[in-house]
Amino acid sequence: MRWSTSFIPTLRDDPADAEAVSHKLLVRGGFVRQLMAGVYSLLPLGLRVKAKIEGIARDEMKRIGGQEFLLPILHPGELWKRSGRWDQIGDELFRLQDRRGSDVALAMTHEEVFTVVAGELRSYKQLPQVWFHIQTKLRDEARPKSGILRVREFTMKDSYSFDRDDAGLDAAFDNHLNAYRRFFRRCGFEAIAVEASSGVMGGNQSVEFMLASEAGEDWIASCAACGYAANLEKASSTLPAPEDPESAGVIEKFATPDVHTISELANFADGGVPAERQIKTLVYRAGNETLLVLLRGDHTLAEQKLLDSVEATEVRPASEKEIRAALGASPGSLGAVGVTNCIAIVDEALRGRRGMVTGANEDGYHLRGVDVDRDIEARAFMDLREVSDGEGCPVCEAPIAVFKTIEVGHIFKLGTKYSAALGAKVLDENGSPVPIVMGSYGIGIERTMAAVVEASHDEAGISWPVNIAPFEAVVTVLNPKDVKVSETAEHIYEDLVAAGIDVLIDDRHERPGVKFKDAELIGIPYRITVGPKGVENGVVEFMRRRDGESREVEIARAAETAAEAVLEERS
RNA sequence: CGGGCCGUAGCGCAGCUUGGUAGCGCGCUUGACUGGGGGUCAAGAGGUCGCGGGUUCGAAUCCCGCCGGCCCGACCA
CATH class of the missing domain: 3.30.930.10 (Bira Bifunctional Protein; Domain 2)
Known part of the structure; x- marks a missing residue:
């Protein structure tokens, strides 16, 4: 294909509404245009x-x-x-x-x-x-x-x-x-x-x-x-064994004024404990049931796990009103101890934990000395928490990324x-x-x-692998008005076409810099540059896009060299 | 669907606060020079200022409504 007669509308500037690299480059390179939100012309x-x-x-x-x-x-x-x-x-x-x-x-x-x-x-x-x-x-x-x-x-x-x-x-x-x-x-x-x-x-x-x-x-x-x-x-992931007190102890209610979050409770002077010693109580609605989802204070719920395990098609966080109706307190003071009108589902990480702190279902109060197995009526223990970077692999226990x-x-x-x-x-x-x-x-x-x-680009643009590149090679004609240059380039182009290579010839009347930038932007894997100086010496430049490696090749061997490089990478 | 931002020339933007009939860079057209990394000079073309209504002698600018787009969140076979 000839560049001069092709529709390849490249842009100098990134489109203002693009964020992702692939978005910017595919638009700038003239691969796609947006028609409306989420709909693109190719x-x-x-x-x-x-x-x-x-x-x-x-x-x-x-x-x-x-x-x-x-x-x-x-x-x-x-x-x-x-x-x-x-x-x-x-x-x-x-x-x-x-x-x-x-x-x-x-x-x-x-x-x-x-x-x-x-x-x-x-x-x-x-x-x-x-x-x-x-x-x-x-x-x-x-x-x-x-x-x-x-x-x-x-x-x-x-x-x-x-x-x-x-x-x-x-x-x-x-x-x-x-x-x-x-x-x-x-x-x-x-x-x-x-x-x-x-x-x-x-x-x-x-x-x-x-x-x-x-x-x-x-x-x-x-x-x-x-x-x-x-x-x-x-x-899923593994966690280090918790260090809980030996004896279960007794449940004590204590005042926690103005404490509404896990971290506030962790920093609370008068009875606060670290997040990993707290029980986080989330309230969800699944159909007509109210679920109490219990996690360790420093853990996050993986909502999809909950959805997958309760066999409901939809679960949603309960509203503040629903929470108050079910538990008599607002978020910040919720707990599952002694609750019988809701179904408690407990994350595996809480199994067997003792000496925990949780909300008392009374605004401004928490309970300490909670023994999960003894004090909470769990319908089930399940894996519900979201894995964090660095925790143990569930198979081999190595740190997970x-x-x-x-x-x-x-x-x-x-x-x-x-x-x-x-x-x-x-x-x-x-x-x-x-x-x-x-x-x-x-x-x-x-x-x-x-x-x-996303995986294959640099500051200059896209770098397509040969297998899916729009063209496998481009012949860049530096000065199309120079008859010797243009004839040399045309010959190389014809030879590449004959060899079955997807080749583009840049025969536009543009400055060399423009042609180089464009070829790099649209990501053609190989470029043969034909210019007056080289032709004078019987050579052209052969360059690989992905690492910029370039060498001079005799004019007579140029097409063959490019074709070989392309064919070697096709798979 | 909630929150935030934005619609002015093909692209990127200024002008809007304080109303007076639209401008810059790139790109585009023509010519000349130039020719190995987005060149220079000269002359041009190109805009219902997202849409509708209102205020006003006069609206890109102020007010109301709508439409569209982007980002964050919710969502995502």
Whole structure:
């Protein structure tokens, strides 16, 4: 392609509304333009990258036996009602009505429709199947942000596995796990596979693929020593054994005027204790039940863990009014000792603790000498707290690291949630109908694009890996008016085209500096610079974007050298 | 959905406090010089000041309403 006739609108300045590096660079480089909040147009450069990422996804899916489909994005609301998600999901699902007034949903994901198609499977002998498509998804995100990282309209590679039993699902899941690792590696980064919560997707196991990045919004805990990694919604950790008094002691009420927070109580002169000796009492509503969620004073609740373990579709913090009605005191003086009208759920870290301090359910008073096992009627002990950096890995006890990541892929063991609801059954060996065991597996294509930029850029711009670069090489013509220079450049360009390299020739009438800056901004992995001085000496400059390494190459060998470098890196 | 900030030329911004009919840099067009890291000079083009209403002789500027965007939080298969 010729730069002079291409639409590559690069910008000198960062767009004012961009925060994330990938957002700034993809806009400045002329890859994307915003249309509205969370909706972006892909320009030619952006589309080229997207197509390459899709190509790798397709390749990896076919490697594990995937068959490609293309399912609609306009779905009958009826179908989503049958799976239950019409009511479960809320505002994130785009809904509309057609001219006859029928409910229609815009695809957030395609479990329902793939399951309907799978309804034509008749026999266990037809299983397993792995089906996929690469299709637009629409989600009315509450807060689109960070450019192309979190949007309302995007492309997803999603696949669905259909198996006769859990063992089959396990195998399909493993195949995807490996395919995803290869996929992200080919896109240019090592994704961290983490245990995750399945959320409203249903199913009992899910793994997310993450890229460590400040631009991300998911926190994960990861152990460098043994490889354990989990989303903070799910991660657990070990703590040093507490040093509690031997004897249980007796409960004493004491006055704590003006003490409303854990830290105020820790600093309270007349009976205050450190946060780790306090019991934090949070009040939640789940359906018609009031839950007391008890944690150590210095710990934070991982709300998703609570949600996952109470089997409610929704839990929310109780209002101050509800709290007062249930416990007779305001936040700051709450506790679970002697409370019978609420369900107390206690974090594992409090099990067996003695000599603790907690609220007395009377404003301005606390209790000391509390023995958790003796004094609190716990419905259950569960892991509810959020892991902190430096705590012990649950597998090997080495210190665990907590950091921010971008979620680029997510795979789920769905089980029979959708097949049972939508009647996708096969006959087993005995001739009895059994629901198909399903898995679903997604990769965000544009998000992957942005993630690569987050992982691979410098002050000058993007540095694409060869596999997904919009062009693999650029021939920069320093002075197109100089006939010798321009003929030399054109020859090299033609040779690269003939060699099957995606090559761009910068034949614009621009200053050299402008061309260099632009080539670096849009991130072309290799550059051949053809200028009058070099041509005079029979050489051109060959430069690698990622480290700036450059050398002179004979004109006759230039195309070959570049082609070899590119081909060596393609995978 | 709560809190904060912002909509003026393609991009980045000033002007608004104290009303008088819009300006700067970059980019763009034409010409000349220049040609290995965003060059110089000259001449130009380009704006319903987000939208609607109100106040006023007069509104980018003041008032009311709406729309849109960004950030923080809640949310997120």
